[in-house]
Amino acid sequence: MSGIQFIKDCTKEAFQGSRRYWLWLSCLIAVCLVGAIAYWNQFTNGLIVTGMSDQVSWGIYIANFTFLVGLAAAAVMLVIPAYIFHNQAARSVVLLAEGVAVAACLMCMLFVTVDLGQPLRFWHMIPFVGRLNWPQSMLAWDVVVLSGYLFLNITIPWYITYHRYMGKKPDIRVYFPAILIAIFWAISIHTVTAFLFIGNPGRPFWNTALLGPRFIASAFTAGPAFMVLAFRVIDRETDFKVNTSVQKLLALITAVALQINLFMVGTELFTEFYAPTEHSASAQFLFFGADGQNALVPWIWGALFIEIVAVVILMVHKLRENSNLLAIACVLAIVGIWIEKGMGLIIPGFTPTPLGEVFGYLPTMTESLVSFGIWAFGILVFTILAKVTIKIETDRLKYKSSELA
Amino acid sequence: MSEKQSRKQITRRRLLQVLGLTAGGASLTAAANKLTDENTRRTIVDTLGGLFQNHFSRLSPDEVGETLARMERKYKEKYKQDVRVEATSALPNTLFGYALNLSRCRGYRDCVSACVEENNQSRDSEIQYIRVLEIPDGTMNLEHADHYYAGEVPKPDHFYLPVQCQQCENPPCVKACPVEATWQEPDGIVVIDYDWCIGCRYCQAACPYWARKFNWNEPVIPAESLNTQTHYLSNRPREKGVMEKCTFCLHRVRKQQLPACQEACPTGARVFGNLLDPDSEIRYILANKKVFRLKEDLNTEPKFWYYAD
Known part of the structure; x- marks a missing residue:
């Protein structure tokens, strides 16, 4: 019974708030609806309404998916200090980080779903009922690890917040094993996503073992940077005060991860350009264009440039400790990583094609609107989760009080 | 069917029952049966049958028969003519292979058009299973190839390299598919169950020969140019959102006929x-x-060899 009351109270809390809160929700819902309408166009007419082709058969949907798996995995950067090192500051916001993971996981699933030619056949992926090609297919692995990660990131915070709501102490013997699994799982979701690309010898641009470590480094750049920004907004817009040491910790993680990421990008660049082989054609296309197709060139140079600006701000203590500069660095790091491991990874993988053809790709309006819709949905989910979590964490949403009311 | 397979099928049926899919499907079918209008009833039953159709290899012989009949009805309605859909199995002691003499190929692309007509590819989106590359003499680097050559052929100082599905013995596409919608038949041909494919295009990313093509929109085949002799695993008309590829004209070669591309060359x-x-x-x-x-x-x-005289 109290479980039902918990859901009721949480739902009530989610849709209760100031005019500003409602305005924010309405904006997000409006963008979601625009995305849904755009998707309807794609659903009825087929993927022809996208910019994708047999030559470049994945585009901005899979680019976003790849980026967001990283964002989901990055929650672990607060889970580890909070639960393993008992860092109190991290502990105070860890449920919010898990909220980011839930939202990112849902966005990942939506981005894969909108990329399907036959979305109504999604049930073919359900084991036994459908026919999941596990353990052969890396995409099957991704389905398994993403669903598992979503499940872990819903159940653990659920268990903890529910106990808080009931005024009880959560049993560490129950949730700690789950936390340990979740930590390994977080690394695995992004490794599996890297393997999804690495495992294609026919695509030399992806077929490099460095992609795995690069994915982890870029995830631990963009994820903590995203959380710095999210916590900044929460700190300003709500009465929940985020401990400054949390921001310091996250800024430091971003700084270190971004340096490692840039180092690995440099290693790749050396391999591709010092002694270029036939397999360097994709990198050549990405950085310098090929056959008159050079849409990605300014983007990738821009991404590298802003990543370098971000790393400078993050590395100099004085600059990093200025919260406005830190916010700018975080935005630059996120955008840089989004370009570099999103479009900058997917499109060159397909260019040139295995038969040597260079073919252009640009996302269409439909594709962009659907993508914005999914992002809005993810931010909506995070907003609601954060709102409810904060209320419970600050002991203002409790079982008894709800009964009295 | 092996014992293991049939056991697998039974477990799955039970699971479906647990999930209420069968129950739901049965009650919907029962409800549809009560409708007096025969045509409406058929349409509803066929639509449900299509939505919940099982993986081809899991269908019993009876279910295969029902499925083929349903497809023939669907195609008849769409193309206003009788279409035959077969499901002939692989012949015993057969492993198909192809060889292509580069000294003889002159780049006419007759194979390409014969393939399109034979295999009911969409004329609207111009899906082609064979791509003929025009490559300057002295290199095998495909990046130097012209995919869209025009004018008189053969051009001096060039040779022509037709590429289609290589029917790999170790096919990366089969490994990639998350739902086992594509597999290798006993005669070595890699096929797709168009009714099981979810359209994720991971196989397309995995194929090193660019052999797989996707239906980005609803395929368009003028009724008069439809090939009405079809096979479930090869040239039956496809729908939007699924992959397709060369099957060495499985529907022909299993009847001791030559593939359309060889006949046309x-x-x-x-x-x-x-x-x-x-x-x-x-x-x-x-x-x-x-x-x-x-x-x-x-x-x-690959089971596709090239040579020169």
């Missing part, structure tokens, strides 16, 4: 045959010509 560059038949022409070529395969370094073991 005016120069006799193409040699198709059974690799397990020691007297076949393809075996003679493999034994007596200096043959090579595309991208052997990828360990895909």
Whole structure:
């Protein structure tokens, strides 16, 4: 019974708030609806309404998916200090980080779903009922690890917040094993996503073992940077005060991860350009264009440039400790990583094609609107989760009080 | 069907029942049966049958029969003519292979158009299973190839390299598919169950020969140019959102006919045959010509060889 009351109270809390809160929700819902309408166009007419082709058969949907798996995995950067090192500051916001993971996981699933030619056949992926090609297919692995990660990131915070709501102490013997699994799982979701690309010898641009470590480094750049920004907004817009040491910790993680990421990008660049082989054609296309197709060139140079600006701000203590500069660095790091491991990874993988053809790709309006819709949905989910979590964490949403009311 | 397979099928049925899918489907079908209008009833039953159709290899012989009949009804309604959909199995002791003589290929692309007509590819989106590359003499770097050459052929100082599905013995596409919608038949041909494919295009990313094509929109085939002799696993009309590819004209070669591309080739560059038949022409070529395969370094073991006189 109290479980039902918990859901009721949480739902009530989610849709209760100031005019500003409602305005924010309405904006997000409006963008979601625009995305849904755009998707309807794609659903009825087929993927022809996208910019994708047999030559470049994945585009901005899979680019976003790849980026967001990283964002989901990055929650672990607060889970580890909070639960393993008992860092109190991290502990105070860890449920919010898990909220980011839930939202990112849902966005990942939506981005894969909108990329399907036959979305109504999604049930073919359900084991036994459908026919999941596990353990052969890396995409099957991704389905398994993403669903598992979503499940872990819903159940653990659920268990903890529910106990808080009931005024009880959560049993560490129950949730700690789950936390340990979740930590390994977080690394695995992004490794599996890297393997999804690495495992294609026919695509030399992806077929490099460095992609795995690069994915982890870029995830631990963009994820903590995203959380710095999210916590900044929460700190300003709500009465929940985020401990400054949390921001310091996250800024430091971003700084270190971004340096490692840039180092690995440099290693790749050396391999591709010092002694270029036939397999360097994709990198050549990405950085310098090929056959008159050079849409990605300014983007990738821009991404590298802003990543370098971000790393400078993050590395100099004085600059990093200025919260406005830190916010700018975080935005630059996120955008840089989004370009570099999103479009900058997917499109060159397909260019040139295995038969040597260079073919252009640009996302269409439909594709962009659907993508914005999914992002809005993810931010909506995070907003609601954060709102409810904060209320419970600050002991203002409790079982008894709800009964009295 | 092996015991293991049938057991697998029974477990799955039970699972479906637990999930209420069968129950739901049955009650919907029952409700549809009560409708007096025969046509409406058929349409509803067929639509449900299509939505919940099982994986091809899990269908019992009876279910295969029902499925083929349903498809024939669907195609008849769409194209206003009788379409035959077969499901002939692979012949025993057969492993199909292809060899192509590069000295004879002159780049006419008759194989390409014959393939499109034979295999009911969408004329609207111009899906083609064979791509003929025009490559300057002296290189095998495909990036130097012209995919869209026009004008008189053969051009001096160029050679022509037709590429289609290589029917790999170790196919990366089959490994990639998350739902086992594509597999290798006992006669070595990699096929797709168009009704099981979810359209994720991971196989397209995995294929090193660019052999797989996607239906980005609803395929358009003018009724008068429809090939009405079809096979479930090859040339039956597809729908939007699914993959397709060359099947060595499975519906023809399982009836001892030649693939359409070989029949159409005016120069006799193409040699198709059974690799397990020691007297076949393809075996003679493999034994007596200096043959090579595309991208052997990828360990895909294509059953498609090229050679030159």
